[in-house]
Amino acid sequence: MPLIDPNDPPGADRGEEAPWHRAKELQKRLYEGGFAGICFPREYGGLGLPIEYQKAFDAESRNYEMPMILNTPTFTICCATILDTGTEDQKRRHISAAIRGEEILVQLLSEPSGGSDLAGVITRADRVGDKWVINGAKTWSTSAFAADYGLLLARSDWDVPKHEGLTMFLVPINSPGITLRRIKQVNGSVEFCEEFFDNVELGDDAVIGEVNNGWHVASRQLYHERRAVGGGSEFASGTGAEGKTDVPVSFSALLEAIGRPNDTRLQEMAGRALVHRAVKEQLIGHVYHGVNDGSLPPAAGSIIRINHSETIQLEMDTALAITGSAGVVEGVEGLLRVGERYLSRQSASLGGGTTEIARNIIGERILGFPREYAADRGVPFKEVKRGRS
């Protein structure tokens, strides 16, 4: 693997094509070298080793270029979920293809009509003959343009309550009938996609888990996603930033850049952000061990999730405050980026489920508070009121 400076890694913008080709190439090399899929079972192309081996490899690989963008969602969420819920054939085909660097997988979950209420998806899967026919739209799919397959949650039965009529499919992204569009974000990123499904035909072999039991599969995805976002997945390989834009802010470099390295007021603000950054990392380890030893319930992943976005908010607010006008009007080399990053600050509080939903989860599933009232509970989905979308 090529050597890199971990503080200045090569750009790996998820919105561009080239980094994905590069990642597949790097993954192939890892596989050929016998270091791919360390924690995946041997029968599916992995090494079948415990997490300590992955951690040791992470430490060793820190200064080398790694296919970091394949970790999430391909390995930590999609392959992990297929491992939990897929058929023997699906596991053998897709997990090993991903480990060999031949397949990229994504999640097709959120829909234009709503994100937080995931079980309320309205993309249809209709049984026609011995085929499934998919119609609808998905959105906020990370890097779907680069993917080979997507885990798609669709409604296969409208006569039962919302959680009971869902089925998960593994759909080839190049299937006839799929139209893909890039979403441009405030910060200019085009990594997310929106997909339209017009009479896309799938066979029974595309079903992951059981028909009408798709919520179970989706729940595994959400579980793996929360762990992955917090940095607690054994299926991630490599450590450190994904690319240039993912490197944490160096506050001392900001103070230098604006020519006020000895300003104690700014140093104190920066110090506070560094404290919160350090605690964020400590909390990840604490929750990971807490869930493992049973002192915290699995839903505690939501604690990491909120703390992650709160820390990012504090860091971005602090960077904006420190740079002052240099962060909003070009002048000092590189500082306009601080203002631009700030504009998409809320991404971290929205992606992977909003922090509001995460707070409900903590309240209801960790503290045991009564569930929020839901008008659709126990009601056949076709009778549930929907907004105009």
Next chain:
Amino acid sequence: MTEADSPERLLFASTAQAFLEKEVPLRRVRELHEAGVSFDPEWWRRAAELGWTSLLVPEELGGGSVSGNGVEDLAAIAELAGKTVAPGPLHPVSVVLAGLVDAGGHESVIEALVSGEAVASWAVYEPGKPWTPMTSTVTATPTASGFRLDGVKDRVEAGAESAFVLVVAQSGGVLRQFLVPTDAPGVSVDPQRSVDLVKHYARIGFGGVEVDESAAVGSPEQTPALIERQSQIAMVLQCAEVVGVLDTVVDFTIQWAFDRHSFGRPLASYQALKHRFADLKMYLEACRATTRAATAAVSNRDRAAEVAVSVAKSYVGERAPGMIQDCVQLHGGIGVTWEHDLHLYLRRVTLYRSMFGTPEDHNLRVYALTKDLESAS
């Protein structure tokens, strides 16, 4: 932490907890306050018998810890003490013992402290000055037989109850520490009130106090490391005790949310309140995480202990008072009454927020230490 689960540690902790619950429940804390007493020395001797003062002391000096990890055992005691905002000189005695043990010598004082017969405290703050342990205006002037101490220290915890103080002084521009009996001629002790019900402090004056050469604790070369170690122990104990406070208060406030009804439904069913409780839970776990990390670093004498302790002290200090105030708010009017126990907890965490460095002080330290790390890499 696997050590936390060892049977010895669990037994030690459950004994300490039973002792605290029986001997110094909140009712007792209120009684002590009304009597104007900080703690009962006889009670402290019994706490010492349970091993609370032995934890940082090696076996050959009469100490020892059940798990072999004294700092973590001590932090466990501090956390339990937080559950009932216990009185007693656990912090000052532990800090002085940490210094004496690392410095070497002073065996008889160590013995007296371990047995609980005597109490000692660290005299490090000076009137009107913030937390700057590595500077001192108290002077130690060499004499024929030792040193003469002049100057004033303040915010000395349990100063009026202490038989000895460990004084930070400068001697010819070099930082030193001295163990001084509080009954030595020239020592004056003036009590200082605090916001806490039972934590008492004192201003201690040194007017030409003559001490023997042997009163010095550690060599000039050792002194900065000793002061750093003492600071680290003080901060870890504070953070651990605050975690005990937060755990207890968040817990009984959650119970309150289940029990208290308004508009025909429990408070726990309101989303606006649910989200506030979610934040309390998140901050509680974060305080626990950073305190454990700091405790482990100090226990292992990691190079990173310095920054880990400041991170924990800043974070816990920033969060804790606001969290308890939130719990007051969630309780409603009862929360601001003298009768309700919330203020006992609020007092302790408010005191600790600002003692041994404010979050703001520690933020500056974390910035400086991180910058050093960055430029070193």
